[in-house]
Amino acid sequence: MKLLLSLLLLSCSLWSQAQKAVSGTVKDSRGKVLPGVSITLKDTYDGATADSLGRFSFNTTEGGKQVLIASMMGYKSLELPLDLQATLSPLNLALKEDITEMKAVVISAGSFEAGDRKKGTVLTSIDIATTASGNADITGALKTLPGAQQVGESEGLFVRGGTAAETKTFIDGTLVNNFFFSSVPNVAQRSRFSPFIFKGTVFSTGGYSALYGQALSSALILESIDLPEQASANLGISMIGFSGGYQSLAKNKKSSFGGNYSYSDLRPAFSLIKQQQDFFQTPLFHNADFNFRIKTSHTGILKYYGYFNWSRLGFTTPSLDTLGYNDLFRLKNINTYHNLSWRESLGRGWKLQTGISFTYNRDTARSGLASEKQEEVLVKGMEFRNLGWNNRSEYFNAKLVLEKKLKGLSALRFGSELNQVDEQPLFTLYDGTRFSGKIRDNITAVFSEADVYLTNNLAAKVGGRLEHSSLMERTNLAPRVSVAYKVGSNGQASLAYGQFYQNPETRYLNGPTTLNFMRATHYIAQYQKVANDRTLRLELFQKDYDNLVKTSLQNNREMANSNKGFGYARGFEAFWRDKRTVKNLDYWVSYSYLDTERDFLNYPTAIQPSFAAKHTASVVVKRFVTQWKTGFNAAYNFNSPRPFFFIAPNGNGGNKFLDRGETPPYHNLSFSLNYLPALGKGGAKQSTVLVLSVSNILGLHQEYGRRYSFNGQRFEAILPPAKRFVFIGAFISFGVDRSQDVINSNL
Amino acid sequence: MKKIFFLSLLLFAFGFGNAQSERYLKTMEAKVAAIDTTYNPAGLVELANTFERIGDAEKTQWLPYYYAALAHVNSGLMQMNGGSVDAAKTDPIADKAEAALNKAAALTPDNAEVQILRKMIANLRMMGDPMNRFMTYGQQGAQALAKAKTLNPDNPRIYMLEAQDKFYTPEQFGGSKAEAKTLFETAMQKFASFKPESSLHPQWGKRTVQYFIAQAK
Numbered sequence: 001m002k003l004l005l006s007l008l009l010l011s012c013s014l015w016s017q018a019q020k021a022v023s024g025t026v027k028d029s030r031g032k033v034l035p036g037v038s039i040t041l042k043d044t045y046d047g048a049t050a051d052s053l054g055r056f057s058f059n060t061t062e063g064g065k066q067v068l069i070a071s072m073m074g075y076k077s078l079e080l081p082l083d084l085q086a087t088l089s090p091l092n093l094a095l096k097e098d099i100t101e102m103k104a105v106v107i108s109a110g111s112f113e114a115g116d117r118k119k120g121t122v123l124t125s126i127d128i129a130t131t132a133s134g135n136a137d138i139t140g141a142l143k144t145l146p147g148a149q150q151v152g153e154s155e156g157l158f159v160r161g162g163t164a165a166e167t168k169t170f171i172d173g174t175l176v177n178n179f180f181f182s183s184v185p186n187v188a189q190r191s192r193f194s195p196f197i198f199k200g201t202v203f204s205t206g207g208y209s210a211l212y213g214q215a216l217s218s219a220l221i222l223e224s225i226d227l228p229e230q231a232s233a234n235l236g237i238s239m240i241g242f243s244g245g246y247q248s249l250a251k252n253k254k255s256s257f258g259g260n261y262s263y264s265d266l267r268p269a270f271s272l273i274k275q276q277q278d279f280f281q282t283p284l285f286h287n288a289d290f291n292f293r294i295k296t297s298h299t300g301i302l303k304y305y306g307y308f309n310w311s312r313l314g315f316t317t318p319s320l321d322t323l324g325y326n327d328l329f330r331l332k333n334i335n336t337y338h339n340l341s342w343r344e345s346l347g348r349g350w351k352l353q354t355g356i357s358f359t360y361n362r363d364t365a366r367s368g369l370a371s372e373k374q375e376e377v378l379v380k381g382m383e384f385r386n387l388g389w390n391n392r393s394e395y396f397n398a399k400l401v402l403e404k405k406l407k408g409l410s411a412l413r414f415g416s417e418l419n420q421v422d423e424q425p426l427f428t429l430y431d432g433t434r435f436s437g438k439i440r441d442n443i444t445a446v447f448s449e450a451d452v453y454l455t456n457n458l459a460a461k462v463g464g465r466l467e468h469s470s471l472m473e474r475t476n477l478a479p480r481v482s483v484a485y486k487v488g489s490n491g492q493a494s495l496a497y498g499q500f501y502q503n504p505e506t507r508y509l510n511g512p513t514t515l516n517f518m519r520a521t522h523y524i525a526q527y528q529k530v531a532n533d534r535t536l537r538l539e540l541f542q543k544d545y546d547n548l549v550k551t552s553l554q555n556n557r558e559m560a561n562s563n564k565g566f567g568y569a570r571g572f573e574a575f576w577r578d579k580r581t582v583k584n585l586d587y588w589v590s591y592s593y594l595d596t597e598r599d600f601l602n603y604p605t606a607i608q609p610s611f612a613a614k615h616t617a618s619v620v621v622k623r624f625v626t627q628w629k630t631g632f633n634a635a636y637n638f639n640s641p642r643p644f645f646f647i648a649p650n651g652n653g654g655n656k657f658l659d660r661g662e663t664p665p666y667h668n669l670s671f672s673l674n675y676l677p678a679l680g681k682g683g684a685k686q687s688t689v690l691v692l693s694v695s696n697i698l699g700l701h702q703e704y705g706r707r708y709s710f711n712g713q714r715f716e717a718i719l720p721p722a723k724r725f726v727f728i729g730a731f732i733s734f735g736v737d738r739s740q741d742v743i744n745s746n747l
Numbered sequence: 748m749k750k751i752f753f754l755s756l757l758l759f760a761f762g763f764g765n766a767q768s769e770r771y772l773k774t775m776e777a778k779v780a781a782i783d784t785t786y787n788p789a790g791l792v793e794l795a796n797t798f799e800r801i802g803d804a805e806k807t808q809w810l811p812y813y814y815a816a817l818a819h820v821n822s823g824l825m826q827m828n829g830g831s832v833d834a835a836k837t838d839p840i841a842d843k844a845e846a847a848l849n850k851a852a853a854l855t856p857d858n859a860e861v862q863i864l865r866k867m868i869a870n871l872r873m874m875g876d877p878m879n880r881f882m883t884y885g886q887q888g889a890q891a892l893a894k895a896k897t898l899n900p901d902n903p904r905i906y907m908l909e910a911q912d913k914f915y916t917p918e919q920f921g922g923s924k925a926e927a928k929t930l931f932e933t934a935m936q937k938f939a940s941f942k943p944e945s946s947l948h949p950q951w952g953k954r955t956v957q958y959f960i961a962q963a964k
Contacts, residue, residue, distance in 0.1 A: 036789070038796035040803065045774055047800045049793040073843050229886050532833065626917055 020084050023057030024091030026050045026070055034072060034095060041082075042067040060084065074098055099408035099453045106484065108494055108528060127586075128195050131620055132693065133635035133670040135727070137190045138201070139180075142220070143637070144618035146539070146573035146590040147205035150639045150666055151611050153704035153718050155180040155189040158611045159205050160543055161569030161596030162217030165505050166520075169220040170212060171198075172303065172341040174357040175419055177395040179220075181311065182333045182363050186707060186718045187277075192309065192335070197291075199225045206522045206541055207496030210447040210463030210480045211401060214419065216502045216520040216545070224339075226301055227256050227293050238691075238729025239272075240264045241285070257292040273722045280374045281314035281330065300344030307337040316374050320709035320716060321382055328370035334362045349405035359395040364388075368430070378430055384556060385710070386430040393423040409459075414448035423506050437510040441471035443503065449480070457486035469503055469517070476501040476517050482524075490531035496524040504549045508560035516563045519546045533579040535588075543569040548600035553649060558602065567598025567606060587621040602647050604655045610705055613639035613666075631674040639666045644705040646712040658712040663703045670695045686734050693727045696720070771805060775814075775947050782818060783951060791822035799847060809858070810947055812851035816864050817951075819844035823871045834875025841871045859902045860949050862895035866908055903937035904952045906930050914959065931959045 026037045033054030040047035046060040060066075063084050068091070071077040075095040082088070127141070134140030139157055142148055149158040156164025169179040171193075181189035200223035204212075212219045228247050236243040245260030267282040290306045311333045316326035341355030368386030371377050378386060401415035421441040428434050449463030460483045468475045482496035501517040509515065523542045529535070548565025551558045577588035594614060599606035616639045624631040641662035650656040672693035678686065696702065704718040778797055785791050795818035802811035823840035826832045845868055852861045869888035873880045895905050910930030916922025934956045943950045 036792050038799065040796075040800045043804050045770070045797075045801050045804055047796070049796045052789070073839055229882060626920075 019059045019061055020063070020088065021057060021059050022046075022068070022082070022088060022091070023055070024093060025054045026056065026093045026095060027054055028075070029094055029096050031094075034075070037070050037072040037075075037093075037095065040069045040071070042069055042079075070095060097456055099410075099456050106492070108484065108492070108526065127622075128201060130622055130631065130633050130672075130674075131635055132633040132672045133618075133620070133637055133668060133695065135190070135693065135695070136195060138193070138195050138198070138222075139191050139220075141195075142201075142203050144588070144590060144620050144635060145203060145205075146537075146575050146592045146616075147218070148592075149594075149611060149613060149616060150637050150668075151704070152188055152666075152702065152720055153186045154183065155191075157218060157220065159218035160541060160571065161567070161594055161598070161609070161612050162520075162543075163609075163611065166215060166217035166502065167220060168212070168215035168218075169222065171222045171305075171339055171357070172224055172355050173211075173353055173399045173401065174339060174341070174355045174397040175214070175395075176337070176357070177359045177393070177397075177421075178335055178337070178361045181309075182331060182335075182361075182365075184313070184331065185329055185367075186704070187721050192307065192337075193222075197224055197289075197305065198222045206543065207480070207482055207498050207524045209461065210449045210465040210478070211413065211415070213417070213445055213447070213465050213467055213478065213500070214443065214502050216500050216518060217543070224303060224305060224341075226303070227253060227295070228258075231256075232733055234260075234731065234733040236262075236729060236731040239269050239727065240266055240729075254295040255293065257290075259288065259290040262287045273725060275315075275721045276719055277315035277317055277721060278326075278374070279313070279315040281312055283311065283313040285309065285311040296342070296344060300342065302342045303340070305337075305339045307335075309333070309335045316370050319369055320707070320714045321385065321711075322369065322379050324372065325377070325379060326370040326372065326374060328366065328368055328374065328376055330366045332364040334360075336360050351403040351405070352401070353403070354398075354400040356396070356398045358397075359393075361391075361393050361395075363391045365390075382710075383430045388428040389425060390428075391423065391425045393421070395422070396420040409451065409453045411451045412448075413450070413463075415446070417445040417447070419443040419445075421506060425507075439471065439506050439509055441469055441503065441506070441509070443470075444468050459484050467501060467517075471509060472503065472515055472517070474516050476519075487527070488529075491527065491529040494524075494526045494528070496522065496526075498522050504560060504563075508549050508551065511554075511559040511561075513559070513561050515549065515560055516547055518548050518563070518565075520544065521546075534581075535575065535577040537573075537575040539573045541569075541571060541573075545569075545598060545600075548598065550599075551601045552653070552655075553602075565598065565600035565603075567596065567600065569594060569596035569598075569612075571595055584625075585621065585623050587619065589620075590618050592616040602655050604647065604650070604657060607645070608643050610642060610644050613642045615640040629676045633672045633674075635668075635670045637666070637668045637670075641665055642705065646706075646708045646715070648712055659706075659708070659715065661706070663705055663717075664701070666702055666704075667698075667700050668695065668702065669697050669700075671697050686732060689731045691727065691729045691731070695725045696723060699724055771801070771808070772947070774801060775810065779814060779947055782814060782821070783954075785818075786825075788822040788825050791818045791825070794818045795822070795843070795847070802847075802850065807854065809851040809854035809861075812847045812854070813860060813864065813949070816844045816848035816851065816868070817949075819847060820864065820867045820871055824867075827874065832871070832874045834872075837871055837875055841868050841875075844868050844871070857898055859895040859899035859905070862891045862898065863902065863904050863908065865891035866895070870908075901937055901941065903934045903941050903956070904949070906934035906937060907952050907956050910934060910956075910959065928960070931956050935960065 026034045028034055035050055035052045035054055037050040038047065039050065039056045041060055041062055044062050046058055046062060048056040048058040050056045066082045066084055068080045068082045069077055070093050072095065074097065076098050078093055078095055128134065128138060131141035131144055133144060142157060143150060147159050151158045154164065157167040158164055159167055169176045178192065180191050183189060202221040204219045204221065206218065208219045228249055231247060231249045233246045234244065241262060241264035243260065243262035245258065247256065247258030249256045264285040265282065270279060270282050288308045292304050294302045296302050312331065314330035316328045319325040319327045337357065337359045339355065339357040343353045345351050366388040368376050369379050369382060376386065397419050399415065399417045401413055403411055403413045405411050421439060423439045424436065426434060426436040445465055445467040447463065447465040449461060451459065451461050453459045463480045465478045466475065478499040478501055480498035482494060484492055484494040486492050500520045500522065504515050504518060521544045524539060526537065526539045528537045545567035547563040548567060549560045550562045550565045552561045571592060571594040573592045575588065575590045579586045594612055596612050597606045597608055618635065618637045620635045622633045641664060643662050645657050646659040647655050648658045675690040676687065678688050702720050706715045707718050708715045778794060781794055785794055795815045798811045798815035798818060802808060802815060805811060819840055823837045826837055848861060848864050848868065855861065866888040869884040869891060873884035892905055892908060895902060910927045913923050913927035913930060938953045938956065
């Protein structure tokens with residue numbers, strides 16, 4: 001027995017004395033050497049790290065059957081049984097790549113992402129707010145990206161030959177119905193929401209996901225901020241008004257609430273800066289918003305944002321119909337928007353994102369002829385020009401998306417959406433005759449989409465969307481596919497195809513003609529390279545339109561008569577951004593070539609529409625000079641001539657052109673400056689930002705097209721409301737150093 | 748006979764266990780010393796891998812994981828070039844450091860040293876894109892340091908990191924060389940009275956502080 005024991009002990013110590021060499025090389029599945037791989041004998045200290053040639057070797061005193069593990073981040077770990085009693089020849093190990101977010105391609109055809117940490121980000125939220133020509137308006141900044149037109153006479157994003165109505169905006173997943181302030185003839189309006197409240201922006205100029213519908217051309221997808229970093233209060237004063245707000249944050253950092261109020265009156269500004277329009281009521285706005293955000297769990301958050309706005313304005317411009325008279329326009333608007341959203345991880349790879357939003361909007365407006373004293377008058381033979389309308393609309397939107405994570409980065413998403421439209425327009429003619437329309441439509445949709453990552457280099461998104469409109473009693477099915485392939489270490493190529501359906505605008509829906517969905521088919525090819533603070537994007541696209549609405553004049557009203565409109569848009573776009581070449585200087589350049597024609601509404605034939613220019617370009621430059629505590633931003637926007645025309649009935653039931661032409665090319669150079677006097681007083685609990693911004697600094701002549709008299713015989717160029725607009729303001733925040741934010745908001 | 752057998756077995760087991768622990772001490776001592784003298788990223792990665800092996804083999808020791816995280820962070824910080832790093836390279840390093848540190852944290856909850864490393868990882872991430880990440884990681888780092896202070900206000904490395912922040916932040920953004928110097932001196936005083944729990948417990952940083960104090964003169 002003793003002998004046995006001592007033998008046992010001896011052999012044990014013999015084992016531990018015996019040194020055995022283990023060596024080999026590690027490669028990836030394609031035979032490329034992998035330096036830095038960690039090689040370990042499981043549960044022992046012994047191992048090594050692969051050198052620059054993927055080689056490793058180490059000695060071990062372990063014996064018997066062991067397990068060798070080779071591991072490296074981004075690769076699947078490899079376990080290899082090893083018998084240390086046997087003779088060992090050098091090992092050849094091959095590691096398989098793991099599909100990871102860091103390395104995988106991003107399906108990006110057609111979309112520009114602006115977020116803080118996401119990959120594939122082209123612009124951050126900060127960039128959006130500091131773009132000189134953007135005037136702190138989200139859409140203003142997006143107009144410096146390829147795909148968007150520089151239309152100045154009306155609001156909205158005109159994307160790749162599409163109308164503004166073909167772009168839809170979504171906040172936290174749900175559709176926003178009155179994203180812009182109510183239209184005013186020939187003056188583009190701003191978007192209603194401050195860029196401050198969003199942390200992420202995706203601007204898709206085509207080929208977007210099946211989660212979004214009812215947009216033929218483009219989707220603007222905004223994600224609101226979660227909990228703030230700290231509680232704070234802010235005050236602002238500028239030449240257009242004042243604002244104040246407070247944002248609280250619970251001690252446990254699990255909930256927050258806040259609100260803001262702003263009052264804007266453009267009277268002082270308009271008395272200094274002459275406007276094209278002669279205002280008898282300068283634009284006046286009361287704006288209030290409220291929010292709360294509650295963490296419902298470690299992963300979940302419930303968010304509410306509520307918005308109230310009251311505004312009014314009234315002006316006249318010299319009438320083209322009757323000399324010596326004025327055209328009058330007066331508008332009062334009440335708008336309220338509420339959005340409640342909830343996102344939560346349900347465990348086992350399931351995620352829920354749901355939200356509801358409600359909008360109430362009322363426009364009370366009048367237009368007609370007025371005397372020189374700006375009093376409304378009836379002119380014989382022109383009485384029909386005097387018209388009032390009171391449009392009340394309510395919208396309710398709900399959306400639910402479920403996501404299931406599959407192997408690797410692959411995921412399956414599906415859900416449903418409801419967009420309820422209730423519009424009650426009421427028109428009053430000069431003689432008191434009233435006619436009202438009533439439109440109720442429930443657009444219901446179900447959708448499903450799968451992200452399939454085959455390898456880190458190849459991914460596809462395949463989806464479909466089924467939609468039904470209760471008003472038209474029609475259903476459509478829209479397939480969407482996109483594929484991304486990695487080219488080289490930082491480049492990727494993507495292809496996208498998709499069909500997109502949209503209801504005709506509601507104003508065409510209450511006629512006698514039964515309409516169908518309008519349709520666009522997108523084909524997109526993209527190349528993108530992002531490396532070292534430089535981004536290059538090249539995109540080719542083709543878009544075919546079917547079933548556009550055609551209209552004709554019935555009893556002096558433009559009514560839809562068929563879905564026989566059609567069109568196409570094709571083009572090439574380039575984007576280049578560089579933050580590296582010149583130190584502290586950040587700039588981007590974008591260019592779009594657009595070839596488009598369409599036959600819709602009252603067009604006699606297919607023509608290039610008035611909202612499309614062949615060439616559009618922007619250059620945006622930003623620089624912050626720390627010694628001067630000042631940021632300088634400049635932007636230059638250009639577009640080649642845009643067409644304008646006047647269409648009148650030809651007497652045979654069709655239409656003809658009475659006038660056709662092109663605007664001169666458009667140039668605009670804008671500049672803005674942010675000065676932070678408190679910068680450098682480290683830890684200051686209060687910070688001030690002074691903002692100065694000037695549009696069209698060179699005072700160049702800009703024309704947006706022509707406005708015509710009722711009979712088309714007389715016309716006049718549509719000019720910007722002011723040749724040059726200057727904005728000056730001061731913004732103070734307390735509690736937290738928000739200087740960075742405030743500079744960026746500009747307003 | 749049976750007794751002897753069990754006794755021997757016990758002795759054997761004890762001896763074996765003791766040998767393990769001796770081995771742990773010896774290996775760790777050599778490797779912990781190496782962290783102070785390794786100045787190239789590849790060497791640090793190798794060290795980090797070694798520490799992770801030790802951690803995985805020991806299973807109950809937080810120090811190997813702690814040092815693995817430290818070696819990763821240091822290798823990331825070495826990529827620094829003019830105040831910023833290439834996030835594509837350093838984010839995966841920060842991920843590795845964080846993974847190792849989470850293992851350490853699971854073994855020693857409420858440890859100031861772990862919080863201090865959290866701050867360093869936040870710094871590394873922030874440098875990947877300072878303009879856009881400042882709000883998130885600046886805050887995250889500050890919170891980790893605040894927590895470290897509540898856990899052990901006498902840890903000199905807290906003040907050293909605070910001082911470095913002050914030192915490197917431009918004056919326009921709240922930095923101050925003078926305030927940095929005061930903080931470095933506080934760190935130095937804390938180092939003078941700081942007693943690590945064992946020779947293997949973290950005690951690095953003194954030389955860095957000396958260097959900065961010399962710089963500030």
